Amino acid sequence: MFEMVIGLETHVELSTKTKIFCSCTTQFGGEPNTHCCPICTGQPGTLPVLNKKAVEYAITAGLALGCRINRHSVMARKHYVYPDLSKAYQISQYELPLCEGGKVTLSNGREIRITRIHIEEDAGKLVHQGNMALIDYNRGGVPLIEIVTEPDFRSAEEATEYLEKLQTILRAVKVSDCRMQEGSMRCDVNLSVRRKGETAFGIRSEVKNLNSFTSVAQAIGYEFERHVDILQAGGTVEQETRHFNAEDGTTTSLRDKENADDYRYFPDPDIIEILVPEEVLHRLEAELPELPDAKFDRYVKELGIPEDDAKMLTKYRPVSEYFERASEGVTQPKTVASFIITQMFAQIQTEAEREHWNPDTTAEQLRELVRLLESGKISRNVAKRVFTSMLETGKGAHDFLSEDDLAGFDPSQLTSLCQKAIDENPKTVSDYKNGKEKAIKALVGAVMRATKGRADALAAEAELKRLIDQ
Amino acid sequence: MMTIKEIRKRLDGGEMSCRELTTAYLDAVKRDNPALNAYILLTEEEALRVADAVDARRAKGEMLSPLEGVPFALKDCVTTKGIATTCASKMLADYIPFFDAFIWEKLREQNAVMIGKGNMDEFAMGSTGETSYFGPASNPHNLDYVPGGSSSGVAAAVAGGLAVFGIGSDTGGSVRIPAAFCGLVGLKPTYGAVSRRGVIAYGSSLDQIGPIAACAEDAALVFDAINAKDPGDMTSVGSEPVTPKLTGSVAGMKIGMAKEFFEVMSPPVREAIERSVKLFEKMGAEIVSLDFPMLRYTLSTYYIIACAEAASNLGKFDGLRYGYRTDAAADLDDFICRTRTEGFGQEVRRRILLGTYVLSAGYYDAYYNKAQQLRRAIKGEFAKMFKECDLLLGPTVATTALKKGSGLTPVEMYQTDICTSSVNLAGLPAVSVPCGFDEKGLPIGLQLVGPHFKEDRVLSAALAFERETAGEYLRASGMGVKL
Structure with a gap:
């Protein structure tokens, strides 16, 4: 009597050779802090230069997902403090994203609407060693797209099918390898619950950074039950951000609405507006496989x-x-x-x-x-x-x-070879006639042996049946 | 105080070697800098290395570039690989960058001789030079007075004869204000004319690098050395060389004057500006009276946008990767909080708080968004005014230099930018040129603003004015190098 309402935000790393704002390699792995430079480590005085290829890859992704490409879009700064974010802001998009309004159709015929796709930079990584935390900026500045859906999913199966399709599509157009285990595809789940038949949405929780289909399904299952338990007990769900614990498939609260981040977005003055020329759009459309x-x-x-x-x-x-x-x-x-x-x-x-x-x-x-x-x-x-x-x-x-x-095998010989097999195996023939269907296989075997396997077994079986039934 | 032309005459005429010249400047810095506090760092080794290279090139008869061998001061917000770059902040007191600013590359290509890194307001936030972690610089015309900010050190160095020219940065007037207070020519180029790569950002949509020099021709030469398009700065577009286009004439030009400026000027400034206007008329310019009603909104607009961008730009100074680190902290949040509280000075902290506030949820529309609307309106008013005239004339600062430690409230200090900051909001080129002295002998600056990329026009008008006044207002401070 309850139904779940889910929207997904999926981060996908684009497989450009270089990072989104500098010429460092995007290669996965590498000795810590060897794939970085003054720009991606946020040295004072550095400026970002937007990688055209990253924009083109994002447009290709948008086209493949049926989006409208905004000919004019804007990069914005999203502020939060975390050591793996070298500038204390992530360069992303806010009010004017690159792509809007796409869709993915599921096997049950339901359409999942894509709200928007925007480009942004990935952050570095914290590596914990004993009581120390070390920062590796190799991943910092790798181009990402974030694909945001409308709250159109009604089951975990739909969510995982969508993610699989997304993976297939983005791989088909060669913009990402979408490897969840390497973090090049990650997903946030927004879930709320309502009574079936209701049209208003319930209060949602968001589970961050899921890195496998199994985790997505488990997190959805856990959250659904948690919401239902609260609602059935007459309680109210809290709007909050939650962390998924892969060990036991549960989620725990990260921060509530009161402590929600205020990202203080504003257009990044270091990056000129992205204008997509008509001919670039046409070329990318034409190149779409x-x-x-x-x-x-x-x-x-x-x-x-x-x-x-x-x-x-x-x-x-x-x-x-x-x-x-x-x-x-x-x-x-x-x-x-x-x-x-x-x-x-x-x-x-x-x-x-x-x-x-x-x-x-x-x-x-x-x-x-x-x-x-x-x-x-x-x-x-x-x-x-x-x-x-x-x-x-x-x-x-x-x-x-x-x-x-x-x-080769001359098909005209089939009848005589089958007749020969029937003649040489009367016991098997009578077994077959008495209803032992499988006996026919022995006769087929005889034909195949006689032809050293060159005859077509299916044709031989049909011919044997015809001759016996005559 | 010597011009580039004079310096080059001595060098080219074989009167002295570049090493001798450089040594003379270095010696003068050692003697006078304790009083002026113009330099944070003396780059002696680097200066002599370049000087020797220049002498070697001259000996071989190689083609020399326009700034070859000319001693200069570089504002300390410009990154120099291997050479400390502090932004006059405790936060970066020991910071040594590992890449070069585009303009530093350009000046080195010309073999200009960097004498040292210029003192400044901390992170370029200030109009008097007094927010520097390394103490305020002094005005060479009167050591009890400020040289103006935020490019205080390079202006003090040029006016004090410790450099031939200086490179400053101008976010709301930081090149023009010290130029005006020190009796120098300061050019704030069109936004995008000079690359910002390697300039430690204050307000990214406003920051522009510009020269501070002894005369308009010097400013043009320096501008031409640094105004190439830089693929490493997306907002850089570069500019045509202006030196060949300097006419030194304003005959037939329409020069606009917004009456709103007259309401803010102190009596000596007003008198000097009125006298200058007559001179422009005498030179054949037509003076057009204009309205600039948006002037009263420019300071609020400017400070909201500049602080918003500054708060964002300065978030990276958390002590984790470089810069000042606090000694003791309970956890990561405490570490970052203490590092920033201890590492930044009061004015920087104030602007970070202000900027964070105006971008916060619930206040964004009332402040940041509103300021963006006003910025568009201000740009629109300038566009309208430039339909009526070729250049705008006004004061650079409404007053002359203030006494050091006069204890202005922040808002009083912000008032210093009233005539200059609107130009940054509109991204226009402007020059401050000396036009008189007050009763205490402190210089007064005249500001000429042009349409986008008309640096040649503003500098031509400045040059015409210099010639008309026969250098009357380029009075030497009596300090510095004696050749």
């Missing part, structure tokens, strides 16, 4: 790939690129898809490996195999066997094909 949703539709509708397979292929940009390269000149791309999904995904299981997708078997090698299959030179069974060996060794199909394999 096919987006995952459109790709999924095309795979399903035009290529006849089963939805589940299409979903897997479009989830990882490098996998879809691999699939499309392997499918060039192939009659049935779904055969390629099936090899990738059934055999390759069985071996390449972790998310990280799939994201990077760097199998020993090249797309060209897979394409060659499928072409051999489509030209009738080898059977499906042979192809499967050969592909297994290819994946194990990284070698091409020809290294595993004997003359027998390549001798």
Whole structure:
């Protein structure tokens, strides 16, 4: 009888080579304080110079998420005091963000509205060592976008699906690697609870800095129950910021409304207004690759790939690129898809490996195999066997094909070979006739043995059934 | 007090080497600086190194740049790699930057000889030079008086014959006010003409670096040396060289005078300005009477914006990465709080509090936002006035220099900026040029304001005035170097 209302704020690091206001590298890791300079450590007298690439990446992200790009936007200073923030303000955007008004559609058909996307700089990191805290500014000044949604989510599943889609889309347009474990994608959850049917929002709490899908789901679950408990006991939820404890999946209060930060935003006088020229916008629109949703539709509708397979292929940009390269000149791309999904995904299981997708078997090698299959030179069974060996060794199909394999199989011989199998195995035939369905497999096996696996097993089974049922 | 031209004549004529010249200035600083307190730091080694390089280049017959070998003072808010840069604050008393300011790079390219880092109001916050952690500088015309601020030290150095020119920064009048009090020419260029990279920020949307010099031609030469566009400052646009464009004539020019300025001037200043106006008419300019009703809002507007930006800019001074650190603290918050309380002087703390207040939730619209609206209106009034005239004329400061330690209230001190700060709000170029002395012999400054990027026009008018008055108002203080 209660429903949760959730809005998400997601921070995503842009994968530009250099930082947003200086020319330091954005590379993850590195010895502490080796990726920094007077600008990103906030030395007196330094000035920021806005990285054009960061703005372009943010525009690309906005376009991919269906946003309107503001041709005129402004960088603003957001003030708070924390040692990892070298200037005591973060350069961000406030009143005039770069992108506004986008959306992401979930599999249940619901649309999640994106309020805005703005650009800002990341802060450094505190490293605790015993009773000391050390500051590492390597991450300080890495460009970020913050993607803010409307309070449109009604379940943890919707929230995590949205985050996965966001990840897929931003990776597809190559603006971020969105690695939650490295902190290049982080999420804040704003959650309130109301009785079903009510239209007004309840009082919300905000859980900061969640760095995995599991944490997001756990935090939502915990907060929902906490709010419901309070409401059912006749209490009032406090508007506050909370911290998520990954060890036990709970949240604890960080600061209440009274102690809420006053960021004292004002336009940064060091940075001129961002004006996006029409031609830049057109170029970025033209450069936008096919987006995952459109790709999924095309795979399903035009290529006849089963939805589940299409979903897997479009989830990882490098996998879809691999699939499309392997499918060039192939009659049935779904055969390629099936090899990738059934055999390759069985071996390449972790998310990280799939994201990077760097199998020993090249797309060209897979394409060659499928072409051999489509030209009738080898059977499906042979192809499967050969592909297994290819994946194990990284070698091409020809290294595993004997003359027998390549001798091919004349389909006109199928009837006589099946008849021969029936004649030689009367007991099995009668078992089958008496309702032992599986007995047919033994007959198929006989046919396959006789042809050294070159016959098409599915066709053989059909032919055997036809002959027996006659 | 010598001009760049005079110095170069001696050097180029082989009358003396650059080392001899530099040594003479260094010796004069050692003798007179205790009285003037113009320099926070004497950069003797650096000066002699450059001087020797200049002599070597001259010996080889190489082409020399316009400022080659000319001794100068650099305001201590300009970062110099490896050389202490303090902003005249306890907070940065021991701070040694590890990068160079753009203008310092430009001056070094010209082989100008830096004698030392100039005293100033702490973080450029002050109009008298008295907020310096290193004590106030003195006015060479009368040591009991202030040289004006915030670029107090470089003005005292130039007027006191301890440098040929100075580089100051001007946020609300900090180049022009000390130029006026010390009888010098001070140019506040158009916002964006000179890069701010490496200038420790006070009010970022107002700060502009400018020369303080003995005459208009010197100011033009120095301005031309530093006015290149800098890709490291997004607000930098650079400027054309103005020296070739100096006509030294105001014939046919329309010079506007806003009557509101006459309401604020002290009698001696008023008298000097009225006399100057007659001279401009005599030189062929037409004087146009104008209205500047927004003048009464400029101080509040200026102080709200400058303090808001200052509070933001100075947040980084927390003792964690550089600068002053408190001795004992209970925790991180206490450490930062104590460091800032102990490291900043009273005026800086006051402006940080003011700036923080005007940006706070609930007050932002009433103060900061309102000030931004007024700033636009002030810009609009200047634009309107420049439809009626080519230049605006008025006093630089409504009074002459104040006695040291006269114990002004903050608001009284802020009044010093009444004639200058509106120019920064509008980002316009302006020059202060000497136009008389009061009964105590303290100099009076005349301010000429031009439209954006018309530094050539304001300096041409200043030059015309100098010629007309035959240097009558460029009276030497009698201190400093004797060559």
